[in-house]
Amino acid sequence: MNLTDEEILEVHELLNGLVEKNLPPPELKKLEKWLLESSEARQMYVSFMDMSSSLAHYAEEIISDEDDSEEEIILTESKTLKFSRPFLAIAAVLILSFTLYNFKLFNTAAPSILEPSTPINKSVEDIARDSDSAVFAVLTNSVGLEWSADASYTPSLGQTLEKTSLKVANGLAQLEFIRGATVILEGPVEFEIQGSNKGSLTRGKLRANVPPVAKGFAVDLPRGRLIDLGTEFGLHVHDGGSTEIFVYKGKIKYEGMSESSEPFTREVSTGEALFIDPYGYPNWIEMPSESFMGTADLAFISMEQSQNRYLSWVNLSEEIAGLDKTLLYYSFDNHAPWSRTLNDLSRNSNGAIIGCKWTEGRWSGKGALGFKRKNDQVRLDLPDRHAALTLGAWIKLDELNHFSSPIISSDSRSNGAASWYINPDGKLVLELTVNNKPERYESAVAFRKERLGRWMHIATTFDPVSKLVSHYINGRSFSREKIVSAIPLSFGPSLLGNFSKNSSINQKRSMQGKIDEFVLFEQAYDEVGIRRLFEIGCPYEVPNAFGSVSP
Amino acid sequence: MADPSPDRSTELLQLMMKYQRRIFAYIHTLVPSRSDAEDILQEASLTICEKFDDFEIGTNFYSWACQIAYWKVRAARKKYATAKVVFNQEVLDVISQTRTEMEEELDSRHVALSRCLHKLNERDRRMVLTRYESGKNVSAAAQACGRTVQGAYKALNRIRKVLFDCVTFELATDEAR
Numbered sequence: 234m235n236l237t238d239e240e241i242l243e244v245h246e247l248l249n250g251l252v253e254k255n256l257p258p259p260e261l262k263k264l265e266k267w268l269l270e271s272s273e274a275r276q277m278y279v280s281f282m283d284m285s286s287s288l289a290h291y292a293e294e295i296i297s298d299e300d301d302s303e304e305e306i307i308l309t310e311s312k313t314l315k316f317s318r319p320f321l322a323i324a325a326v327l328i329l330s331f332t333l334y335n336f337k338l339f340n341t342a343a344p345s346i347l348e349p350s351t352p353i354n355k356s357v358e359d360i361a362r363d364s365d366s367a368v369f370a371v372l373t374n375s376v377g378l379e380w381s382a383d384a385s386y387t388p389s390l391g392q393t394l395e396k397t398s399l400k401v402a403n404g405l406a407q408l409e410f411i412r413g414a415t416v417i418l419e420g421p422v423e424f425e426i427q428g429s430n431k432g433s434l435t436r437g438k439l440r441a442n443v444p445p446v447a448k449g450f451a452v453d454l455p456r457g458r459l460i461d462l463g464t465e466f467g468l469h470v471h472d473g474g475s476t477e478i479f480v481y482k483g484k485i486k487y488e489g490m491s492e493s494s495e496p497f498t499r500e501v502s503t504g505e506a507l508f509i510d511p512y513g514y515p516n517w518i519e520m521p522s523e524s525f526m527g528t529a530d531l532a533f534i535s536m537e538q539s540q541n542r543y544l545s546w547v548n549l550s551e552e553i554a555g556l557d558k559t560l561l562y563y564s565f566d567n568h569a570p571w572s573r574t575l576n577d578l579s580r581n582s583n584g585a586i587i588g589c590k591w592t593e594g595r596w597s598g599k600g601a602l603g604f605k606r607k608n609d610q611v612r613l614d615l616p617d618r619h620a621a622l623t624l625g626a627w628i629k630l631d632e633l634n635h636f637s638s639p640i641i642s643s644d645s646r647s648n649g650a651a652s653w654y655i656n657p658d659g660k661l662v663l664e665l666t667v668n669n670k671p672e673r674y675e676s677a678v679a680f681r682k683e684r685l686g687r688w689m690h691i692a693t694t695f696d697p698v699s700k701l702v703s704h705y706i707n708g709r710s711f712s713r714e715k716i717v718s719a720i721p722l723s724f725g726p727s728l729l730g731n732f733s734k735n736s737s738i739n740q741k742r743s744m745q746g747k748i749d750e751f752v753l754f755e756q757a758y759d760e761v762g763i764r765r766l767f768e769i770g771c772p773y774e775v776p777n778a779f780g781s782v783s784p
Numbered sequence: 785m786a787d788p789s790p791d792r793s794t795e796l797l798q799l800m801m802k803y804q805r806r807i808f809a810y811i812h813t814l815v816p817s818r819s820d821a822e823d824i825l826q827e828a829s830l831t832i833c834e835k836f837d838d839f840e841i842g843t844n845f846y847s848w849a850c851q852i853a854y855w856k857v858r859a860a861r862k863k864y865a866t867a868k869v870v871f872n873q874e875v876l877d878v879i880s881q882t883r884t885e886m887e888e889e890l891d892s893r894h895v896a897l898s899r900c901l902h903k904l905n906e907r908d909r910r911m912v913l914t915r916y917e918s919g920k921n922v923s924a925a926a927q928a929c930g931r932t933v934q935g936a937y938k939a940l941n942r943i944r945k946v947l948f949d950c951v952t953f954e955l956a957t958d959e960a961r
Contacts (some may be wrong), residue, residue: 245941245944245945245948246941248944249940249941249944251816251870252816252818252944253922253937253940254816254817261870265871265872265875268871268875268878268879269874269875269878272882275878275879275882276882276886278813278879278882279813279879279882279883279886279890280886280889280890280893280948280951280952281944281948282809282812282813282816283809283812283813283883283890283893283894284893284897284944284947284948284951285812285818285916286805286808286809286812286813286821287805287809287893287894287897288897288912288913288915288916288947289808289812289818289916289918290805290894291897291898291901291913291916292912292913292914292915292916292917292918293917293918378934379932379934379935380933380934380937381933382923382926382932382933384933384934387934387937402932402934403932699957700957701953701956701957709945709949710949710953713953713956715956760946760949760950761946
């Protein structure tokens with residue numbers, strides 16, 4: 234069973250969780266299933282874990298180099314053996330063993346451990362089965378979210394959440410409970426998801442919006458319990474255990490117990506605020522001490538972030554346009570809706586737009602060209618030949634439907650004439666003409682149903698030095714093939730978004746979708762470079778961003 | 785049981801020196817927690833010493849030591865319940881088998897990793913190597929590199945992926961040469 238790109242990424246995520254000891258039981262179960270069913274997953278696992286031990290080895294080797302004097306164990310007068318630090322203890326054990334051995338302390342038969350042991354009564358599978366594995370909520374939005382240093386679990390955006398404790402150091406996290414309540418946690422906060430309609434707040438602020446369908450949503454607090462009666466409210470648990478409750482709309486019931494063990498109930502309605510002191514006694518207050526972040530605020534901040542991402546891309550775009558290595562750069566931005574010229578921002582190889590309609594791109598206000606009708610295309614001419622090449626594009630495919638989706642197609646039949654497209658199987662293909670025959674470099678399947686209708690970054694590099702053609706999807710290396718004919722590449726007269734009449738693909742149909750960035754570099758970039766194009770250009774928040782990598 | 789001669793002691797130590805990393809890597813493949821794997825390595829090392837008389841010089845020491853390590857891992861399952869071994873027996877067996885089949889490739893990967901570490905930028909290299917120092921964790925790596933712990937988790941996940949892909953790429957390139 235071969236793993237798809239997504240599956241490989243999923244296995245990687247699981248392995249990362251495993252080595253950092255934050256893999257919840259259901260995920261561990263998933264990993265075990267992979268390991269049993271897929272030889273490729275097993276090989277990945279073994280290589281990954283072996284890499285972990287090698288990293289430990291190299292990390293200690295460096296320390297060892299820094300401080301040799303500590304790490305020498307004199308074995309005999311004439312021989313000195315050097316141990317790397319993690320094995321010092323083991324070396325000590327070995328030497329001790331031999332010393333003891335020579336003193337015959339091990340002379341009597343030690344209990345043999347070389348006998349098969351019986352399986353333990355309770356396997357991990359049992360534990361996973363025993364645990365409550367129901368999904369209670371989903372992490373649906375976040376802004377500047379930073380989990381606490383001691384957070385045992387750090388879910389990513391879109392992840393389903395079971396019964397779990399969440400510790401946020403900074404930023405905002407929006408949880409949507411499956412019964413319908415929406416909760417925004419504002420860091421620093423500690424909140425536990427206890428069920429599909431209940432949680433517990435031990436520290437920090439939250440704001441909840443509870444639609445009628447989720448009436449009864451309950452939050453445990455240090456000195457009591459809040460039960461929603463169909464409303465929107467804010468909660469703030471201070472260090473020390475005092476709590477503020479503020480009701481924006483509707484009504485809640487607070488059931489508390491004071492220090493003197495007197496149970497009491499308070500109903501709090503629209504515009505009212507209740508303060509529970511550290512001893513559990515209730516007091517009415519005018520207003521909460523601080524405001525609570527609502528869904529509208531979150532949406533506004535998200536929009537602001539999106540705008541910031543767009544501005545980062547604009548800077549990158551200017552950088553690309555100015556690079557010596559850039560052969561052609563269509564940013565698709567700043568064109569009038571009636572413009573029939575696609576501006577090349579690098580070397581003036583402007584394209585002639587035929588048919589295609591201007592449409593909205595990755596960001597609100599940014600342009601893209603839509604390809605739909607069979608003759609929709611952009612005609613361009615790139616006369617030179619290049620030994621190395623990087624092709625990159627942001628595209629949104631609407632459908633494949635047993636057709637190929639051309640990105641760029643050379644109209645030439647000369648040696649090295651290149652075309653770049655997605656074939657009907659969803660594979661990214663770089664095709665070269667060699668002696669009048671097509672030579673194809675195909676990736677694994679990159680486009681499946683779930684990737685249609687989404688902005689995707691694709692890139693392919695042709696590197697005569699490493700003799701490899703590498704394909705990248707969303708900044709990640711996807712597959713590589715050895716170069717068969719290391720000849721210079723050329724385009725000449727070419728079509729963007731459609732196949733030329735001289736193409737080996739006999740198809741009278743444009744790609745079905747949008748292109749909102751297309752770039753050619755006369756250099757084969759590595760994964761770090763490609764990843765940067767993706768990360769800065771990505772309209773969505775990027776998980777596991779490189780962050781520290783310099784351009 | 786005969787006393788081991790000084791030569792034999794030296795021989796064992798030299799064999800352990802040569803194979804310690806690989807034996808540890810073998811155990812670590814079966815036991816994802818590094819500290820647990822180190823504990824088991826320690827136990828296995830003791831047994832290797834005790835049983836060294838049974839080892840026939842000239843045969844494969846690494847395979848022999850791994851057999852001991854394998855049973856140590858199984859014994860750990862029983863002794864510590866699942867605390868030290870997270871996988872069930874069936875999974876342990878298939879992993880062990882796969883690792884045996886990949887030994888040669890893993891040696892090449894180990895060498896290639898050194899090259900890939902040098903390709904990382906200074907900050908990433910410091911972060912990943914700090915994380916993998918004995919007794920260090922993500923928080924320590926975060927502190928060493930002036931990042932938040934959450935940021936360090938993300939960065940480490942990314943760096944591991946980059947290194948993994950780089951090693952795979954290096955091997956493919958070696959083959960292509």
